Amino acid sequence: MRGVGALLVVVPLALALLGPLFVPDSLTRGAPFVANSSLGTDFVGRDVWHQVLAGGQTVVLVALLATLLAYLVGVPWGVVAAMSRVRIVDEVLMRPLDLLLAVPSLLVLILVAAIAGPGLSVLVLVVALVNFPDVARISRASALEISGRPALEAMRLQGETWWRTSIVYTGRSMLRTLAADSGVRLTGALYLVASASFLGVGVAPDAADWAVMVDRNRVGLFLQPWAVVVPALLIVALSVGLNLVFDRALRAEARA
Template identity: 45%
Template structure:
């Protein structure tokens, strides 16, 4: 019996719509972060006005508690969010991948040394570390990014170590060693392909973790100065005016949410598509 003609169409519509929704969710905050400063102009565009005013013709999103144009702040606040989160994620991956491969090597003593040291780092709460850093006077943005990245190293290293020690991976690695291939070929060609999928999946979720950590630090006043247009700082500065001027809180909060959800959905779709092709 031939299945109804609409069945394949109906079953295929949902998967096709998912990447579009993910791209749309991701494109809005990313484009706002990259092109927003060009569209908004310089600081003179954010003319002083009465604080916490609702949207009007002159200020489409109203003003914040300091009387600044919320639209101008939103268009200027995404670049710091995107740069800090990507920078911290890059630090975590750049340090975690080699440590994970080192721990997955044949020397058990080295494995124990690396992993127990990373377990010690994993025991420290992220916000507590950032609060301690701020209390010692290290409030610059690069300290915040560096420490947030270092806090991701244990989780990244554990993921890499687990993937490299998987039975199927170990069998291939041993076979390549018996064929005379060196460390560079095995790790940079074979293991790199094997680790690409789990690393991509973890990177999307870890981006959300890093973004949450950095946003929480900025929300608590541990990172960027209070005058910064950063989306997290904007939420913190206007949280008391949520009911009188909700756009100053909900718009940057929505952009942060779209950035996390869109990135996760896009990576999940890409990995699912790669699995179906296999």
């Protein structure tokens, strides 16, 4: 299983990052859903293989950037809430997040995108906003457990600064928890980005995008299945591969 997870991650990532370099500058169109090339044509007659090469950057990069942004904001938010000695600070920081968690993620996606307008930067912010409350709550729960450890109490008695106790020691102790969560969080971000593409949020309805390909070409699934199957398999492979890689890394660290 060691190489399976890596392979499932490397292939979609390589296609997403390097694929656009191999797409011809001038693309011709033919009849829709015709098997006249390696993978046939899509719903508007474009070559499916060229669309696969050009369509991964939006899904993959937006999901990666949104997940990174959610952790950059959510982890310090949760740590500050957990380590604060003033109860009201914890309440002020965490109670608004309960409201966000109560709203379905797709509804948040649609509402914020409708208010802010289309664009990939908006899509990154929306997906990060949806993931941010979960990241903050997991970080707070992990930091609360760490704050009660004897080692941390000893550091406080020795006069260690808040930065060393709450940021350096606590942050280092949280790494395993955050690593275990990041695989699931990135998979959820991939799902949200794909869902946004299905809804026409962030990308044009005829854009070269794996999620858009699945949505727009499903009407011709039985005529030209590769236009749906290939991009769907790439999204699934990346999601499964990421979790396999993270699980493998965590088990290796535990044995060490």
